[in-house]
Amino acid sequence: MAPPLSRRSLLQAAALAAATPAVVRAGAGPAVASAAAPAAWTVRPFALSDVTLGAGVFADKRELTLDHARGYDIDRLLQVFRANAGLPTGDAVAPGGWEGLDGEANGNLRGHYTGHFLTMLAQAFASTGERVFAEKIGAAVGALTEARAALRAEPAVLSVPGPFGAAAQQGRGSYQYVDLPAGVLGGASAVTLAAWVKPTHDDAWARVLDFGDDTIRYLYLAARNANGVPRFAVTTGGAGGEQGIDGTAALPTDRWSHLAVTVADGTGTLYVDGTAVGRNTAMTLTPAALGTLAHHWLGRSPYPADPVLAGAFGGFDVWSRALGADEVAALRTARPADTPAGRGDLASYAFDETGGGRFADASGRGLAATLRRTWGGPSHPGFLAAYPETQFIRLESMTGSDYTTVWAPYYTAHKILRGLLDAHTATDDDRALDLASGMGDWMYARLSALPAATLQRMWGIFSSGEFGGIVEAVCDLHAVTGKAEHLALARLFDLDRLIDACAANTDTLDGLHANQHIPIFTGLVRLYDETGEQRYLTAARNFWGMVVPTRMYGIGGTSTGEFWKAAGVIAGTIGATTAETCCAYNMLKLSRALFLHEQNPAYMDYYERALYNQVLGSKRDLADAEKPLVTYFIGLSPGHVRDYTPKQGTTCCEGTGLENATKYQDSVYFARPDGSALYVNLYSPSTLRWAERGVTLTQTTGFPNEQGSTLTVGGEEAAFALRLRVPGWATSGFGVTVNGRAVPGDPAPGTYFEVSRTWRPGDVVRVAIPFGLRVEKALDDPSLQALFHGPVLLVARDRATEYLELGLYRNAALSGDLLPGFSPVPGEPLHLRLGTTEFAPFFEGTEDPSHAYFRRTxxxxxxxxxxxxxxxxxxxxxxxxxxxxxxxxxxxxxxxxxxxxxxxxxxxxxxxxxxxxxxxxxxxxxxxxxxxx
Structure with a gap:
């Protein structure tokens, strides 16, 4: 094995591979090391810190996201991690949507958004140097470090004020319950059960107590049944044989209530706050009839779908007799020891402990109780998640998709891992690397123990088996740690049937979930970097060609209702749920990754298309403190109105939207590793600091409002080739001057125009890129067309919900440009009018009903x-x-x-x-x- 690169160089290499910032500290210079780039790269990117955005549409869109990031309470994102670890969450409220327990599929994706947010903060810090972003990163990493430590340890009581002193909090999402010893009921033929409880959520069927064998023999007291009222029941024949008592009103949340049940002589009575609220005079079953039971739980149900009680216990007592009504009423105003009933003779817990995980029994029987997690604890000390490891365990035995049970746990792990790596790279916080490395160790320990057939089955399951870009992240982790296990882990995610088909250039994408599979190929490119295995790169290159253009809409997006249809079917798939925004994010990453190996201008033509249209258009042009305002789908059906707050927020697309908006400059420039050439891929107002050559390059442009760009050289004298991308749409008039003199050559569309010379400070390059107004036809219906002005798709703003019928050849120019048939809208750049119909850039993030396609007549x-x-x-x-x-x-x-x-x-x-x-x-x-x- 070759000697490892320095840790610093490895960090930089991983950062560059992921389009995230290299290590940046206050006062530090550019952090780029070409020697650290993988040998397979034929060009290398620049760190975000090396490229400064100038004024323009990108800076404006980014500022909206940066402002959101500056003000957003990081403790909200950490709430689900702290809850899962049994730590205090304070007053923080989880963001909601997919990040909360009440979100879709019970929030089984929670934690993913925190990872996105960390990546966004890292990119924001690298781009701006603002300390507020580094401080938020530090706070998040510190909290995650504490959460992992708590998960490693046995659960400990979280003490809160109770009705008569301290009480034990059961945080929602902590999956903690109290395990009582087997003899707690003592085989009694009469019994009283009394508890102080403070529910913090209105979950149905959360148990105050459940003593039983399984779901056949048991007795329980639920804070709320399906009708929202307390219920006590006992049975030896399952749910159908229950003898029960129901209350009359719901228990209030966030307030202490006293519950008691007495059973004796065939009568059971349910008390709430000292008052009888229900009675059953035909209750023949008693604890004695149940016999020896397997579990005695406070807060937990044997039914897997039932929630764990969220709230607090302020006391629990069991008597071997039925207390009288006066005795029960007295328990409402004092501790049991200070009432006529006295402490429970079978069990008595005050729950006034302020530490540890054991609860003392004051009955004299020595039946100490223990605080436990329903899932036990992590299988490996590196485990870190915002939910139990059971999500990962269940996936291993699943044979079919059910995202309500298991929802993409390795996808979520990817987002957290990526965020930690980016946090470490941006701030050099070793805690973040330790957390990331631990996650890699834990995943390797789990997955390496599974048979290959199990892994192939897992990764082929829709949604549940989705793992996002985890292979890319794990490869970047390996580049930093050098651990052989981490590279081995990356290869454990190989989905062979997909890789082999794409390597053979066999299109099997019809019917597949798009965003589940696109990031797989970015990971394969990184695996090629690490292993040299050609099939990985070949598969990724062929896959890209199966999407672009045959499954691509005019805006650069792909998928309909999240899935792919057959190649070439564009018009036949247009609807309200086309072009999931995450797909565009991942296609940009894949295009960029492929460009690092082969400077095919088509990759950057696509990059420009998707960036200037779907990605910019996915962000609403409005500041918001609560939501990032990013689309999930961008519907392309006639008259569609974009939804910038999908699914109550915190979806995958809002997460990737945060990342998109803080890395707009990541693919403007690339350089050959030997410094012999500099690629200008995007015409974007920006300044590049090329440290290795001592050169700066400043682009001054209003593009796309301006049809060209001016590049000014600064710094030191240097000889290199400036390679300027000639967009595929630039079919006439592309020209370059240096210091006012035209550069000879024939700049063909879809190529690079090279200007090679010794550059001196003050040299000025002017690039003219005349736009033309043109149409692009849907592959399966040439009459369905989209209108482009240069790189920008123009949408017709119209409330009609049928395709507009437009004719465009009238007044067409000899060049084929359709622009003479349109009139400009005064004061509105890139706005055109055809008759009474106004066309506007797709990238404007408005809620105007629009038509991305029209019917050509x-x-x-x-x-x-x-x-x-x-x-x-x-x-x-x-x-x-x-x-x-x-x-x-x-x-x-x-x-x-x-x-x-x-x-x-x-x-x-x-x-x-x-x-x-x-x-x-x-x-x-x-x-x-x-x-x-």
Whole structure:
């Protein structure tokens, strides 16, 4: 094994791979080390700290997210971790949605959002240097360190004020209960059970107590039944044989209530706060009839779906007789020892301990109780999560998808791990690395013990087996720790049937969940970096080609209702749930990862498309302290209104949305490892500090409102090639000048235009990138089209819920540009009007109903403003005569256009698609018409 790189260099390599900041401390210079980049990379990225955003749409969008991050209470994100560990949560309220126990699927994804938030904070700190972000990172890492330590230890009592002194808190989400010794009922033929309880949530069927064998022989007292009132029941024949007593009113939450049950001589009575609220005079079952029972629990039910009681116990006593009504009433006002009843003779717990995990029994029988977790505890000291390890354990035996039971635990682990790695890289906090390394150790301990067939089954399960980008994160962890187990762990996530199919360029994506699978391939690229195994890179490259463009909408997004359909089906999948935002985030990451190995301009053409359209458009242009205001789906159906607060917040897409908005500059520039070339991929106002060459490069541009960019060189003199991306849409007029002199060459669309020279401070490069107004046709329905101005998709703002029918050839320029048929909207850049319909950039984060696609209708052959009066014929595939003519654009002169018209008309007349007389009329019309260049 080769000698390891320094720890610092490894940190930087991992940071660059993940597009997160390299180590940055106050006053520190740029932190980039090209030597640390994987040998497989043919270019390397720059750290976020090396690229400063200038004023423009990216900076404006980012500021909305930064402002949200500055003010958001980090303790809210940590609430679920602290609760799971049995730690105090204070007054913090979990963010809700997928992060709270009341969210979808009982919040079985909780913790993922905290990981996203950590990554966002790390990126924000690297980009801005603001200490507030580092302080929030430090607070979060400290709390997570405490939570892991608490999980490693036996649960300890959380003491809170009770009705007569201290009481024992059972935090919601802690999964803690009190385990009583087996003899607590003593085989009594008469009994009184009394407890002080303070519910903090209105869960149905949360048990105050449950003594039984399983779900056949038991007695229980529930704080709320299905009707919301207390219920006591005893049975030897399961639920159908219960002899029960129901209360009459719900117990209040966040207030102490005294509950008591007496059973004797065939009568059972339920008391609430000293008053009898229910009686059953046919209760023949007593503890003696139950015999020896397996469990005696306070706060826990034997039914897996029942919640653990959230609240506090202020006392619990058991008597071997039925107390009288006066005795029960007296218990409401004093401790049992200070009432006529005295302490319970079978058991008596005050719950006034302020530490430890044992509760003393004052009955004289020595039946000390123990505080336990329903799931026992972690299988490995590195375990860290916001829910029990049972989510991971259950996945190992699942054969079908059920996200209400198990919801993507390794996906959640990925987000936490990624956030910790990014936190460590940004602030050099060793606690974060220790937590991340521990998570890697724990996952390896779990997964390495499983048969290969089990792993393949797990990772093939929809939703439950989803693991996000964990392979990428684990590879980055391995780059830092050098632990062989961590690299071995990364390979344990191989989903062979998918990898092998894509490596063979066999498309099996139809019917798959898109976002479950896209990040798998980013991980495979990193695995290739670490292992050199070619099938990983080949699979990822082929997979990208299966999505772009055959499953891609005009905005760069993919998926419908989260799933893929057959390749080439675009129009047939458009609806309100197209283009899940996470998919765009992950496709950007994959495109970037592939570009590090092969500088195919198509990767950056896609990157620009998705970034300037879906990603920017997914963020609402509004500040909000509570929510990040990011879309989940961006519906492309006619008249769709974007939903910026999906599913009550904290979804996967809002998490990735936080990350998107704090790394807009991550792919503007790349450099060859030897410093011989600098790639400019995006025309974005920004300043690059290229430390290795001592060079700065400042882009000044209003792009996309400006059709070009000015790049000014600063720093030291240096020789290198400046490689400027020629966008695939830039079909005419792309040009470059250096210090005012034109650079010769033929800049073909979809290539890089290279300017190689010795650069000196003050050199100015001007890049002209004329926009054209053009359409893109849906692959499966050419009449369904999207309108683009340069890189920007323009949406029609209209409340109609049917596709708008528009004709665009009238007044088309000789270049093929459709712009002359539109008029600009004064004071609104990139806003155009066609008749009464206004078009606006997709990236504007508004709630206006919009149309990303329209129905193209060109009923008559029109050139310029002259209507030939001839119907526009079409072939069987939908291609019209005008389509055929204008596909030959650009035309250098009107004569060239007329020549194209004559040739096309002749072909169509010969094919019987157009009459000879109409053909002559069409040619004559073209000859009379006037055209702009």
């Amino acid at each position: 060109e009923p008559a052959v029109v050139f310029g403003t002259v209507d030939s009066g001839v119907a526009n014929p079409a072939r069987a595939d939908g291609t019209s005569l005008l389509d055929e003519i204008w596909s030959g654009a650009p035309f250098c002169t009107k004569a060239a256009l007329v020549t194209r018209v004559r040739a096309t008309v002749a072909t169509w007349v010969t094919a019987g698609l157009l009459g000879a007389t109409d053909g002559r009329t069409v040619v004559a019309t073209a000859e009379r018409a006037r055209f702009v260049a």
